[in-house]
Amino acid sequence: MSDKTPLYQAHINAGGKIVDFSGWALPIHYGSQVDEHHQVRQDAGVFDVSHMTILDIDGSQSKSFLQHLLANDVDKLVPYQALYSAMCNDHGGVIDDLIAYWLDGDRYRLVVNAATRDKDIAWIDAKASAFDVEVEERSDLAMLAIQGPHALEKLANISQEIKGALVDLKAFFAVELGHWMIARTGYTGEDGVEVMLPAKEVVAFFEKVLAQGIKPCGLGARDTLRLEAGMNLYGTDMDEDVSPLAANMAWTIAWTPEDRIFIGREALEVQRGCTKEKLVGLVLQGKGVLRHGQRVITPEGDGIITSGTFSPTLKVGVGLARVPKNTGQTCEVDIRGKLLPAKVVKPCFVRHGKRVVE
Amino acid sequence: MSEIPSELRYLSTHEWVRIDENGDAIVGITDHAQQALGDMVFIELPEVGSELAAGDEAGVVESVKAASDIYSPISGEVIAVNEALEDAPETVNNDPYTDGWLFKLSPRDEGELEELLDSDAYAEKLEDA
Numbered sequence: 001m002s003d004k005t006p007l008y009q010a011h012i013n014a015g016g017k018i019v020d021f022s023g024w025a026l027p028i029h030y031g032s033q034v035d036e037h038h039q040v041r042q043d044a045g046v047f048d049v050s051h052m053t054i055l056d057i058d059g060s061q062s063k064s065f066l067q068h069l070l071a072n073d074v075d076k077l078v079p080y081q082a083l084y085s086a087m088c089n090d091h092g093g094v095i096d097d098l099i100a101y102w103l104d105g106d107r108y109r110l111v112v113n114a115a116t117r118d119k120d121i122a123w124i125d126a127k128a129s130a131f132d133v134e135v136e137e138r139s140d141l142a143m144l145a146i147q148g149p150h151a152l153e154k155l156a157n158i159s160q161e162i163k164g165a166l167v168d169l170k171a172f173f174a175v176e177l178g179h180w181m182i183a184r185t186g187y188t189g190e191d192g193v194e195v196m197l198p199a200k201e202v203v204a205f206f207e208k209v210l211a212q213g214i215k216p217c218g219l220g221a222r223d224t225l226r227l228e229a230g231m232n233l234y235g236t237d238m239d240e241d242v243s244p245l246a247a248n249m250a251w252t253i254a255w256t257p258e259d260r261i262f263i264g265r266e267a268l269e270v271q272r273g274c275t276k277e278k279l280v281g282l283v284l285q286g287k288g289v290l291r292h293g294q295r296v297i298t299p300e301g302d303g304i305i306t307s308g309t310f311s312p313t314l315k316v317g318v319g320l321a322r323v324p325k326n327t328g329q330t331c332e333v334d335i336r337g338k339l340l341p342a343k344v345v346k347p348c349f350v351r352h353g354k355r356v357v358e
Numbered sequence: 359m360s361e362i363p364s365e366l367r368y369l370s371t372h373e374w375v376r377i378d379e380n381g382d383a384i385v386g387i388t389d390h391a392q393q394a395l396g397d398m399v400f401i402e403l404p405e406v407g408s409e410l411a412a413g414d415e416a417g418v419v420e421s422v423k424a425a426s427d428i429y430s431p432i433s434g435e436v437i438a439v440n441e442a443l444e445d446a447p448e449t450v451n452n453d454p455y456t457d458g459w460l461f462k463l464s465p466r467d468e469g470e471l472e473e474l475l476d477s478d479a480y481a482e483k484l485e486d487a
Contacts (some may be wrong), residue, residue: 033422034397034448220396224422287400289420310399310422336418336425 033220044148059133073254088264147192189229230348284317300324434463
C-alpha cells in the first residue's frame with residue numbers, strides 16, 4: 001500500500017491519474033503531461049511534493065555538523081538563504097542531493113528526496129550522534145511547488161500576507177510566516193516557489209491556489225521540466241556509485257576552506273582532475289525519444305543515457321548522458337537497434353521559457 | 359473506463375481494425391492503449407506499398423512515457439498512412455478510433471478478420487489484465 005499525502009482526495013477530484021512513486025500515491029498527470037508541462041513554461045502550475053522529506057536541524061553545533069555532512073559549505077549562507085548540495089559517502093559517492101536552508105541562529109532545514117528517506121535519515125542520525133544537534137523529521141508539514149512565469153503574481157492575489165512575503169523574496173531565499181515557509185526555489189527551470197505548511201492546512205491552500213488559475217500538474221511534467229532545465233534526478237543521473245564530479249555537480253563542492261573536512265572529501269580530492277567521465281546534455285538529431293539506459297557511442301568509447309525524454313518545448317528527444325571525458329560535439333545513440341546521431345551540449349536545454357541550445 | 363466500439367475487431371496487443379465501404383482495412387490503437395501510453399510524441403508508420411502479414415511489426419508509437427510496437431492485425435498491402443500524425447501525433451490521444459487512425463491495408467484474406475477479437479472478447483482481455 002502506498003502512502004497518501006493530505007491532497008490524495010483533492011488529486012482524485014481534479015482528475016489525477018494516481019501511480020505509485022517511491023511508495024507514495026501521487027498523480028502522474030491530470031489528463032495530459034504535455035499540457036501541464038506547457039502550463040508551467042508559459043503560465044503557472046502547482047505540484048504536490050509533500051512526499052519529499054523535510055528535516056529540521058537545531059542545536060549548538062548544527063552549523064559545524066552540516067559543514068561535516070555536506071559537500072557544499074553552509075558557511076556561504078546568510079539567514080534564510082538556500083544551498084544545493086550533495087551528501088556523500090566516504091568513497092565520494094552521492095547518498096543524496098538536497099537543499100539546505102539556514103533559517104536563523106542554529107536552525108537549519110534540509111529537504112531530501114522521498115525515495116532515499118530511510119537511508120538518508122539513518123546516515124544523518126548516525127553522523128549527528130557526534131555533535132550537539134537535534135534532527136527532527138517534519139512529517140507534520142506538506143509541501144507544494146508553485147512554478148511558472150506567472151506563479152508569483154497569481155499567488156500574491158491569495159492574501160495580503162502572502163503578497164507581503166513575496167515582495168522582497170529573492171531567488172534561492174526563503175521566508176517564514178508563522179508555521180509556513182515559502183522558498184523561491186524549484187525543480188522546473190522557471191520562476192516560482194516551494195511552500196512548506198502544516199499538513200492540516202494544505203487542502204484549503206491548494207483550493208485557493210487552483211482558484212487563481214494555477215493548474216494542478218503531475219509528476220510526469222515535473223520530470224520533463226527538470227530534464228529540460230538540466231537538473232539531475234537522484235537514482236537516475238547519479239547514485240552512491242557516482243562521484244558528483246561525474247554528475248555535473250563539481251560546482252556544488254566547496255573545496256575551500258581547505259581545512260573543512262567534509263565526508264567524502266578525501267576520496268574526491270583523489271578523483272579531482274582525473275575523472276574519466278562527465279555528464280553532458282544530448283539533443284537527438286532527427287525523430288525519436290531518448291530514454292534512460294540507451295547506449296551512447298563515441299570515438300572515445302561508450303556512454304549511457306541517464307535521463308531521456310521528448311522535450312515538449314524543443315520538440316526533439318533530449319537527455320542527460322554519462323560519456324567519456326574527451327567526448328566531442330557529436331555522438332550516436334542506440335535506439336532500439338538503430339544508431340541515430342545526437343549533438344553533445346551543456347546539460348541545460350530550456351530556462352525561463354526559452355531554449356538555451358541551438 | 360476506456361471506450362471499445364462494438365463494430366471494430368481487436369488484437370490483444372491493443373490494435374483495432376475497421377473495414378470501410380471500399381473493403382479496405384483501417385488500423386489504429388485502442389483508447390485503452392493511448393490512455394496507458396499517455397501523450398504521443400512520435401509515430402513511425404509503415405511504408406505505403408509494403409506488404410504486411412498478420413502479426414508483423416508495422417510501426418512504433420512513442421509517447422513521453424514509452425515506445426510501443428504496432429502489429430498488423432491482418433495481412434495486406436499498405437495503401438495509405440495517416441500523414442497528419444507527423445505534425446499532430448496527439449490526434450491518437452484525442453481520437454484513437456477516428457482521426458487518429460494509423461494506416462490502411464488492402465486485405466489479402468478477409469477470413470483473417472474472423473480470427474480477431476470482437477469488442478466483448480477484447481473488453482474481457484482488458485479486465486483479465
